Amino acid sequence: MHNFSIVRQSVRMALTNIRHNKLRSFLTMLGIMIGVAAVIGLVTIVQSVTTSIMDQFSGLGAGTLSITANGTSLKQGLSNSDLASLSEIDGVDAVCPSASVTTYAVANAEIYKHVTLDGEDFSYFQRNKNQIQQGRTFLENETDGYTDVCLVDKTFATKVLSGQNPIGATVTVNGYQFQVIGLYSDSDSLTGQMTDTSSSNGTVMIPYKNIQRMTGFYNTTFLTVFLKENADQNEAEHEIRAVLNNAFNDADNSFSIINLSSLLDTMNSIKGMLSTMLGGIAAISLVVGGIGIMNMMLVSVSERTKEIGLRKALGAEPVRIQMQFLIESITLSLIGGAIGIVLGLVIAAIGAAALNTTFHISTGAILLGAGFSAGVGILFGWMPARRASELNPIDALRAE
Amino acid sequence: MEEENKTEENKIEESKTEEKKPEADGAEIEKAKEPAAPAPNQEEPREDTGDEILRMKDICKDYDMGNEVLHVLKSVCLSVRRGEFLAILGPSGSGKSTLMNIIGCLDVPTSGDYWLDGRHIADEDETSLARIRSREIGFVFQSFNLLQRQNAFENVELPLIYANVPEKERRQRVDEVLELVGLSDKRENMPNQLSGGQQQRVAIARAIANRPAILLADEPTGALDQHTGAQVMELFHQLNEEGNTIIMITHDPKIASHAKRIVRILDGEISEGALEDA
Ligand SMILES: Nc1ncnc2c1ncn2[C@@H]1O[C@H](COP(=O)(O)OP(=O)(O)OP(=O)(O)O)[C@@H](O)[C@H]1O
Ligand SMILES: [Mg+2]
Numbered sequence: 318m319h320n321f322s323i324v325r326q327s328v329r330m331a332l333t334n335i336r337h338n339k340l341r342s343f344l345t346m347l348g349i350m351i352g353v354a355a356v357i358g359l360v361t362i363v364q365s366v367t368t369s370i371m372d373q374f375s376g377l378g379a380g381t382l383s384i385t386a387n388g389t390s391l392k393q394g395l396s397n398s399d400l401a402s403l404s405e406i407d408g409v410d411a412v413c414p415s416a417s418v419t420t421y422a423v424a425n426a427e428i429y430k431h432v433t434l435d436g437e438d439f440s441y442f443q444r445n446k447n448q449i450q451q452g453r454t455f456l457e458n459e460t461d462g463y464t465d466v467c468l469v470d471k472t473f474a475t476k477v478l479s480g481q482n483p484i485g486a487t488v489t490v491n492g493y494q495f496q497v498i499g500l501y502s503d504s505d506s507l508t509g510q511m512t513d514t515s516s517s518n519g520t521v522m523i524p525y526k527n528i529q530r531m532t533g534f535y536n537t538t539f540l541t542v543f544l545k546e547n548a549d550q551n552e553a554e555h556e557i558r559a560v561l562n563n564a565f566n567d568a569d570n571s572f573s574i575i576n577l578s579s580l581l582d583t584m585n586s587i588k589g590m591l592s593t594m595l596g597g598i599a600a601i602s603l604v605v606g607g608i609g610i611m612n613m614m615l616v617s618v619s620e621r622t623k624e625i626g627l628r629k630a631l632g633a634e635p636v637r638i639q640m641q642f643l644i645e646s647i648t649l650s651l652i653g654g655a656i657g658i659v660l661g662l663v664i665a666a667i668g669a670a671a672l673n674t675t676f677h678i679s680t681g682a683i684l685l686g687a688g689f690s691a692g693v694g695i696l697f698g699w700m701p702a703r704r705a706s707e708l709n710p711i712d713a714l715r716a717e
Numbered sequence: 718m719e720e721e722n723k724t725e726e727n728k729i730e731e732s733k734t735e736e737k738k739p740e741a742d743g744a745e746i747e748k749a750k751e752p753a754a755p756a757p758n759q760e761e762p763r764e765d766t767g768d769e770i771l772r773m774k775d776i777c778k779d780y781d782m783g784n785e786v787l788h789v790l791k792s793v794c795l796s797v798r799r800g801e802f803l804a805i806l807g808p809s810g811s812g813k814s815t816l817m818n819i820i821g822c823l824d825v826p827t828s829g830d831y832w833l834d835g836r837h838i839a840d841e842d843e844t845s846l847a848r849i850r851s852r853e854i855g856f857v858f859q860s861f862n863l864l865q866r867q868n869a870f871e872n873v874e875l876p877l878i879y880a881n882v883p884e885k886e887r888r889q890r891v892d893e894v895l896e897l898v899g900l901s902d903k904r905e906n907m908p909n910q911l912s913g914g915q916q917q918r919v920a921i922a923r924a925i926a927n928r929p930a931i932l933l934a935d936e937p938t939g940a941l942d943q944h945t946g947a948q949v950m951e952l953f954h955q956l957n958e959e960g961n962t963i964i965m966i967t968h969d970p971k972i973a974s975h976a977k978r979i980v981r982i983l984d985g986e987i988s989e990g991a992l993e994d995a
Contacts, residue, residue, distance in 0.1 A: 634879075
């Protein structure tokens with residue numbers, strides 16, 4: 318078959334027609350353009366935002382339980398033996414107690430307020446080794462509570478240590494002196510994002526036992542429990558609850574557990590809902606765009622009645638006429654769609670910049686836009702094309 | 718359907734110039750007689766018509782106007798041989814265009830039989846009529862009817878695209894026919910960059926590009942001045958001498974006189990020959 322010639326010719330004809338009716342074609346394409354741009358823009362923004370939130374969650378790891386255990390007035394926090402019984406639970410991989418206080422630091426004979434002192438367990442440092450940008454993390458024997466070394470984050474290095482090489486620097490926090498052994502990348506964890514970072518002078522990280530010694534508070538009120546990958550999450554959480562209830566004598570409100578994987582599920586369902594909503598908006602705008610295309614195609618068919626008659630006289634079968642007009646409407650909507658995709662990505666990039674999230678180009682959204690516009694072209698071009706193909710050649714030839 | 722077949726059979730027997738044969742036999746004979754000739758549509762059996770390229774028998778065309786029926790063509794019988802140059806001459810409203818539409822398979826008659834190039838044109842659907850037009854008919858119109866946004870080459874190429882001619886051969890044939898009408902140097906010109914006469918020559922090139930059985934022209938000189946009109950008629954003569962069958966429709970006896978044979982049409986009735994009362 319040499320149908321390809323027809324397709325090529327039809328596309329060329331379509332482009333010629335679009336060029337000859339620039340304004341009309343542009344106005345017709347506007348609907349599709351806005352529709353596709355809205356879809357791409359919104360979908361990409363939503364995806365960017367949710368992806369970066371998801372990244373943070375999965376950075377913390379699925380199967381991670383955040384436990385706040387304030388306890389009762391009789392027993393504030395968990396004792397070390399409570400922690401030990403938690404780590405003995407079957408599905409538990411690691412129990413990381415942590416504590417953080419906001420305090421002040423002294424460096425180079427200057428006092429800096431709003432410094433976070435963060436105490437973490439050795440296994441926490443092991444898990445987050447890759448966050449070390451410079452220097453090293455703690456050795457196991459440095460986490461006994463008596464070694465005066467610390468990690469600092471980038472904000473601290475910039476604001477307090479005024480950008481100079483932090484490794485080896487000496488800082489005094491809360492009256493205790495520490496030597497910096499490593500530079501930690503800025504916390505982009507949720508807690509980090511949720512606290513106001515602009516006035517913060519950064520974070521100093523020390524082993525959990527040091528902070529216990531410094532505060533003189535040896536119970537644990539905040540801890541993260543990492544579950545084993547193949548562990549039954551519900552079962553493990555159930556057992557953890559049992560241990561905590563036992564520790565606090567079943568007192569109400571003595572502890573809370575946030576399961577990050579269930580948060581992830583919630584996020585996913587919110588994302589799904591948003592996508593459905595955007596889908597609805599997209600559908601409406603694309604239908605509006607499609608009606609525009611249909612209108613222009615109907616005008617085009619009636620304007621070109623004589624041409625259609627002539628083509629029929631020259632031997633064009635009805636199918637071919639139909640195909641020609643279909644290709645025209647598809648070309649029209651694809652061009653509109655392409656412009657819409659570009660516009661949408663620009664909107665998304667601007668939106669991502671404004672929302673301070675990374676801009677992810679979603680190929681899915683682009684394919685969706687392209688697919689939708691082609692679909693609209695076919696769907697709304699069908700009737701006018703059909704009408705063209707059904708014109709009686711004699712009447713068509715006689716038309717002026 | 719059966720009735721139709723019967724009448725077809727009867728009419729062929731009446732005419733006695735041919736014999737109705739079983740389909741298989743007919744096909745065999747056709748093969749035997751012209752082995753080189755292309756058989757564009759194998760499914761439809763063709764009659765062996767010898768020299769005759771077109772035959773009409775009792776063609777009627779009625780228009781139902783609600784309260785009355787308008788008989789535009791009244792029992793038209795016509796036979797055209799291969800290589801003829803025929804003019805159909807008649808005054809306005811006599812039914813010329815109606816007849817031409819039927820000859821050109823743009824329209825079907827209300828009743829009667831029509832054979833074109835050995836094929837009986839009955840109640841064909843739009844698609845098969847289009848295929849027949851593509852193979853058998855080359856139209857030339859009074860108002861040229863070129864596509865304004867395509868250049869001369871593309872206009873001539875169009876029927877070849879619809880006939881599924883491969884690109885290479887297509888280009889060759891377009892060049893050939895443009896050369897034939899003397900417009901090789903205008904192939905890139907858009908219609909509005911051509912004179913009326915040149916446009917009509919492009920239209921003629923387009924009509925003959927697919928080597929149709931019949932070149933069908935409706936008032937081909939109607940929009941041209943005398944001089945360019947004469948040039949077009951000269952081109953028709955030349956094409957006819959090269960073996961093309963031409964049927965030309967006109968109301969102008971002077972133009973009709975260029976043809977080798979004239980058929981007159983008056984009030985939908987056809988009569989052969991003689992020019993006296995023009
Ligand atoms: N679709 C139609 N419906 C009703 N009547 C028609 C139709 N087409 C043609 N007629 C009538 O048929 C008659 C012949 O028309 P036709 O167009 O064949 O004339 P013509 O010989 O080509 O005339 P002219 O030289 O003016 O073109 C006219 O009376 C016309 O009104
Ligand atoms: Mg006429």
